[in-house]
Amino acid sequence: MGAVRVHIVPVRLDKGQYERLTRLCIKTGLSASEVIRSALDGVHLRERPSADLGTLYTEINRIGNNINQIARKMNAGLGTKSDVQEALFLLRKVYEKMEVIADQ
Numbered sequence: 001m002g003a004v005r006v007h008i009v010p011v012r013l014d015k016g017q018y019e020r021l022t023r024l025c026i027k028t029g030l031s032a033s034e035v036i037r038s039a040l041d042g043v044h045l046r047e048r049p050s051a052d053l054g055t056l057y058t059e060i061n062r063i064g065n066n067i068n069q070i071a072r073k074m075n076a077g078l079g080t081k082s083d084v085q086e087a088l089f090l091l092r093k094v095y096e097k098m099e100v101i102a103d104q
Contacts, residue, residue: 063090
């Protein structure tokens with residue numbers, strides 16, 4: 001459990017500081033309080049992943065699950081040539097999706 005936050009600190013910002021804070025909130029998906037606390041703690045803020053990137057992660061995860069099922073089947077001695085071909089196809093799909101992520 002994190003520390004209890006009991007101190008409220010009103011702060012005045014000039015226009016430029018306020019705009020930078022607002023941009024950071026939008027970029028990171030964090031509240032102004034979270035951005036300020038992160039800055040005080042020396043935390044490097046990263047941009048929030050795009051919805052497209054989240055979709056790619058989900059797709060890669062599903063493909064990985066399919067590959068694991070094929071691997072289990074192969075290890076049990078029940079795999080076929082068709083299973084090997086499907087596994088290779090799925091691996092190519094993973095590589096394609098990883099290239100999309102790397103390019104972002």
